[in-house]
Every structure is written in C-alpha cells, then in structure tokens.
Amino acid sequence: MVKPTLHYTEDPSYKTLKRISSLMDEAVRIPGTKLSFGLDPIIGIIPGVGDTLSIIISGISLYTVARNGIPARLIMAMTFNLIIDYLVGLIxxxxxxxxxxxxxxxxxxxxxxxxxEKNPEAINNVQKSSTGLIIFASLMFLIILGVVGVCFYFIKLAIVQTFNLQ
Structure with a gap:
C-alpha cells in the first residue's frame, strides 16, 4: 500500500513554526508599507527578561521541529538564527x-x-526523534549559560571597579 504524499503545510512542525513566526515577527503590518512586526521587538524592550521570554517562545517551534525528526543540521541553523536574535536583542x-x-x-x-521543497518525500518520513531535540536543548543551554555567565562577569567587574574592591 502506497502512503499518500503529504504537503509540508500539513506537517505539525511547520504549522507551529508558522504560527509562532506570525505572532513574533509579523503580527502587525504598518499601514501604507510592506513592513510588519510582532511581539519580539515589543517584549524585547524589557531588558534581559523580554529577550529571554522571546527565545523561550521561539524555542517552542524549534522543539516541535526537532521532535518531528527534521535533520540536526537544519535544527542547528534554526538555533543559530534564534541565538543571533537573542544576543543582538540584549544590546x-x-x-x-x-x-x-x-x-x-x-x-x-x-x-x-x-x-x-528540496526533500518533498521527507514529509512522509516524519518520525518522533529525540536526536535533534537533544542537540537543540544542549546548544541552547550552553549558549544561554554562556551569555548569563558573561553578564554576571561584567556586573561583578563594574561593582569591583565602582567600589574599588580589590
């Protein structure tokens, strides 16, 4: 029995990613322009907390993609996009x-x-796989831990220099 070919728009990971993308990046269109924005720049105004909340929300889509067996290299590229967004948002x-x-x-x-589009048969081979999820979770944890560590280092340095504690 031949399995019917599904379209990628029927993939749960695509649907979740599309919803989160719309919410975070394209929810509001600026009238008279092609520009749009979402919650990401709005909640990013809250220093540190907003960007962390934003990456957690965006991480939900990555979790779904990883859980559905998308290749690790694609998950890593997507993670890199979120990390860049997070780090730049901290400025x-x-x-x-x-x-x-x-x-x-x-x-x-x-x-x-x-x-x-390059691998149309992949939609029929979606499986529950934890390999991508483990890679994603590990990378996110290490990057966020590193960012928090660097922030604490600079805070400590500022306190030491301000109060001449040596």
Missing part, C-alpha cells in the same frame, strides 16, 4: 531596533520550507 536600544528588521522566526520558517 540596549540597538537590539530593540534591529528586532524590527531581523526576523529569526520568519527566517526559520523559510529554512523549513526550503528543506521540504
């Missing part, structure tokens, strides 16, 4: 401005679409 003022133009979730959606 006060500048990061919030750049968030209006760098749309990591939309980029990730395009990566997934390109993958399915």
């Amino acid at each position: 006060p003022g500048v990061g919030d401005f750049i968030d209006f133009f760098y749309k990591a979730n939309r980029n990730n959606t395009q990566l997934l679409i390109k993958y399915y």
